[in-house]
Amino acid sequence: AQSVSQHNHHVILSEAASLELGCNYSYGGTVNLFWYVQYPGQHLQLLLKYFSGDPLVKGIKGFEAEFIKSKFSFNLRKPSVQWSDTAEYFCAVNDGGNTPLVFGKGTRLSVIA
């Protein structure tokens, strides 16, 4: 069965620092990849997704992610974080259409002034 690893449980950054959150999935084939964010007290919302085409995808709020098939990775990046980016970030994968999402355990990001 597919599994997803998020390497960092809790990341603490100062405002304006660059961010990279790691995500690896367990096996290849056709995959759809997602990053979701959960702000404090809010529901999960989609940051970005990849299912085909350009492996560098851009999402909302200045986030981007790069799909590297050979490394089974889909890392999330942002060049300069803001205090409002404090949230929990989840990487998720499904094996093509009509299959459920498999989530990583999440990375909590705390941005300090």
Place this chain on the structure above:
Amino acid sequence: KAGVTQTPRYLIKTRGQQVTLSCSPISGHRSVSWYQQTPGQGLQFLFEYFSETQRNKGNFPGRFSGRQFSNSRSEMNVSTLELGDSALYLCASSDTMGVGETQYFGPGTRLLVL
């Protein structure tokens, strides 16, 4: 369009009781998925319904069940509650869950079992 709605938002039950949670998907969406979120296990898939049929099922005991109605609204039921069932239960909807489709999540129902 209105987002995914879930009721109730909070629930307290005691061991042995049963509970029913409700989810209304985004208008026009036919697929509804349920997930359990806990601090230890993260987000785990329970089941998915599409056009009133269960299409996918996760690794949860038979005490967890669900159904979908003709208007795409879905309910999940947990019978004989255990302390470990305390969690945030999330519902997500999408049009068909086809390739590249996004699942949109509701705010969740937080269940506490005492």
